[in-house]
Amino acid sequence: MSILAELKDRFRRALVDLPDVDLAEDVEELLELIRRSTDPRFGDYQANFAMPLGKRLSRPPREVAAQIVEHLEVDDLCDPPEIAGPGFINLRIKNRCLAERLAAAVGDQRLGIPAAARPRTYVIDYSAPNVAKPMHVGHIRSTVIGDALYKILSFLGHQTISDNHLGDWGTQFGMIIYGFRHFLDEQAYQRDPVGELARLYQLVRQLMDYHAKDQPAAVHGDPTLSRLAAEHKDIGSAVLAETASLHEGDEQNVRLWREFMPACQQEIDRIYQRLGVRFDYTLGESFYNDRLQAIVDDLLARGIARESEGAVCVFLEGHEIPMLVRKQDGAFLYATSDLATVRYRMEHFNPDAILYVVDHRQALHFEHLFATARLMGYGDVELTHVSFGTVLGEDGRPFKTRSGETVGLEGLLDEAVHRAAQIVAAGDDAKPGGPELSADERKRIAEIVGIGALKYADLSQNRTSDYLFSYDKMLAMNGNTATYMQYAYARVRSIFAKGSADVEALRTSGTPILLDSPAERALGLQLLRMAEALDLAVLDYRPNQLTNYLFELADCYSTFYESCPVLKAETDAVRQSRLLLCDLTARTICKGLELLGIDVVERM
Numbered sequence: 001m002s003i004l005a006e007l008k009d010r011f012r013r014a015l016v017d018l019p020d021v022d023l024a025e026d027v028e029e030l031l032e033l034i035r036r037s038t039d040p041r042f043g044d045y046q047a048n049f050a051m052p053l054g055k056r057l058s059r060p061p062r063e064v065a066a067q068i069v070e071h072l073e074v075d076d077l078c079d080p081p082e083i084a085g086p087g088f089i090n091l092r093i094k095n096r097c098l099a100e101r102l103a104a105a106v107g108d109q110r111l112g113i114p115a116a117a118r119p120r121t122y123v124i125d126y127s128a129p130n131v132a133k134p135m136h137v138g139h140i141r142s143t144v145i146g147d148a149l150y151k152i153l154s155f156l157g158h159q160t161i162s163d164n165h166l167g168d169w170g171t172q173f174g175m176i177i178y179g180f181r182h183f184l185d186e187q188a189y190q191r192d193p194v195g196e197l198a199r200l201y202q203l204v205r206q207l208m209d210y211h212a213k214d215q216p217a218a219v220h221g222d223p224t225l226s227r228l229a230a231e232h233k234d235i236g237s238a239v240l241a242e243t244a245s246l247h248e249g250d251e252q253n254v255r256l257w258r259e260f261m262p263a264c265q266q267e268i269d270r271i272y273q274r275l276g277v278r279f280d281y282t283l284g285e286s287f288y289n290d291r292l293q294a295i296v297d298d299l300l301a302r303g304i305a306r307e308s309e310g311a312v313c314v315f316l317e318g319h320e321i322p323m324l325v326r327k328q329d330g331a332f333l334y335a336t337s338d339l340a341t342v343r344y345r346m347e348h349f350n351p352d353a354i355l356y357v358v359d360h361r362q363a364l365h366f367e368h369l370f371a372t373a374r375l376m377g378y379g380d381v382e383l384t385h386v387s388f389g390t391v392l393g394e395d396g397r398p399f400k401t402r403s404g405e406t407v408g409l410e411g412l413l414d415e416a417v418h419r420a421a422q423i424v425a426a427g428d429d430a431k432p433g434g435p436e437l438s439a440d441e442r443k444r445i446a447e448i449v450g451i452g453a454l455k456y457a458d459l460s461q462n463r464t465s466d467y468l469f470s471y472d473k474m475l476a477m478n479g480n481t482a483t484y485m486q487y488a489y490a491r492v493r494s495i496f497a498k499g500s501a502d503v504e505a506l507r508t509s510g511t512p513i514l515l516d517s518p519a520e521r522a523l524g525l526q527l528l529r530m531a532e533a534l535d536l537a538v539l540d541y542r543p544n545q546l547t548n549y550l551f552e553l554a555d556c557y558s559t560f561y562e563s564c565p566v567l568k569a570e571t572d573a574v575r576q577s578r579l580l581l582c583d584l585t586a587r588t589i590c591k592g593l594e595l596l597g598i599d600v601v602e603r604m
């Protein structure tokens with residue numbers, strides 16, 4: 001158990017034992033008020049519930065605090081608790097307890113982090129791009145946040161199933177099929193199928209926009225486009241018809257779809273490979289095509305949905321707009337396949353929770369979906385929309401290229417790696433003894449640093465906020481960035497290279513950990529807090545709890561490194577103990593970054 005969890009446990013017992021007070025359901029809520037102290041003068045942890053409790057019982061909070069402390073058994077963990085101010089209970093963990101836990105972490109692959117007491121089964125739905133159009137900056141968030149949650153939950157011992165719900169069946173295929181029939185450049189298609197499909201998609205998109213009511217004025221300046229637009233006046237309805245006939249199983253359209261899909265899949269796989277992301281399942285929208293009619297029939301039969309002006313809708317209590325599951329023309333919708341997906345997942349994976357890591361703009365869709373799923377009888381499963389904000393450019397507007405197009409994901413990765421390469425080269429050139437890295441090593445490190453920077457920049461944001469995309473900020477050597485963490489890691493590892501210390505031998509040597517100076521103690525305590533950070537990260541599905549933790553860890557390490565000589569420590573015992581603290585720091589950073597899907601390098 002983490003120290004915090006242990007403290008909560010002890011307080012739970014003390015609170016339940018309080019005479020004349022029945023706290024029943026409130027205990028867990030009160031226990032949430034045990035927090036780490038922000039100022040070490042007030043101990044390591046603080047219990048702040050005597051104030052609300054005193055108010056409830058109409059008694060002075062200090063008196064309530066004293067009564068709780070009387071019932072509290074923490075002698076083995078803490079120095080005697082102190083009551084401060086209006087009734088704060090300050091707790092300072094005994095050095096002996098810290099040293100013991102650190103020693104246990106040293107000898108443990110899991111760094112002493114326990115698995116969840118009650119493992120659950122999670123289906124995590126993330127990435128899910130609409131294929132056949134190039135992946136863009138918006139996809140990075142879902143992919144990276146989902147992957148981090150997947151890794152964290154797995155590490156905590158939960159059963160996790162990742163499912164990439166590809167948009168592989170939508171209107172974009174009607175668009176591409178239309179484009180293929182009318183505008184195909186055969187040679188370009190042979191050379192680069194995905195590139196040509198993307199071009200066709202863009203072109204059809206532009207032509208449809210041209211005819212749309214609120215078309216961007218710019219398109220009218222282009223004579224070729226104007227000419228094509230005049231020749232394809234009904235492109236909007238023609239595209240819908242192509243999509244509909246695909247869905248109905250039209251032989252030619254299905255054949256084209258089958259022809260396009262492998263290339264589209266390859267395209268996104270290349271990006272996943274570069275990002276180091278893989279999925280247990282990729283059951284896209286197309287997978288559910290022949291299950292949609294049954295869903296609608298079932299909803300109708302059970303009175304959950306009803307016909308309205310030829311369409312089929314689910315009217316939901318508290319929602320003004322109904323959820324449409326079949327259009328007047330008989331077409332099924334995104335919502336229909338999502339309902340089929342819920343059913344499939346429940347029947348095949350029987351999860352305790354399904355997490356949807358999707359843009360906040362789909363909030364209403366998920367409210368509808370979850371409410372309908374409840375009506376369908378899926379009452380117990382946790383359904384959560386892990387929503388996230390928009391990626392903004394430095395001008396504070398949604399991130400676009402100069403010409404106003406969305407930024408392709410691949411170009412983004414290339415640029416981050418390109419800039420990382422410059423940073424790595426400059427750092428290496430500036431080394432006192434001259435450069436140490438070969439061209440190949442530099443290249444490998446740049447890829448890791450560049451991709452890591454991009455991921456970390458995203459993960460370190462409060463996911464619900466929009467965030468400002470900036471290469472300079474994400475690659476900064478100082479600050480809450482992957483580069484800083486990777487650099488900290490490499491620095492710690494270099495101590496071992498310099499001191500030619502044998503890490504493996506040290507880990508099994510049983511060397512006691514000494515925490516006599518404040519900086520050693522603070523580092524030791526922070527090392528033991530990883531479990532708390534992970535608990536917080538899954539509580540609300542927020543990977544930034546982990547990045548915050550790592551950043552604080554790096555900070556504690558800096559202070560330690562400045563004030564506590566390691567290789568030149570005053571005695572051998574102190575040197576060994578400090579080396580162990582260094583080793584644990586490196587391992588903790590490495591594990592933390594790994595759970596965020598980020599690699600480290602031994603030298604940079």
Ligand code: ARG
Nearest residue numbers: 125128129130165167338358
């Ligand atoms: N393909 C969708 C989009 O790009 C996201 C799908 C999210 N997952 C889901 N089960 N609805 O907007």
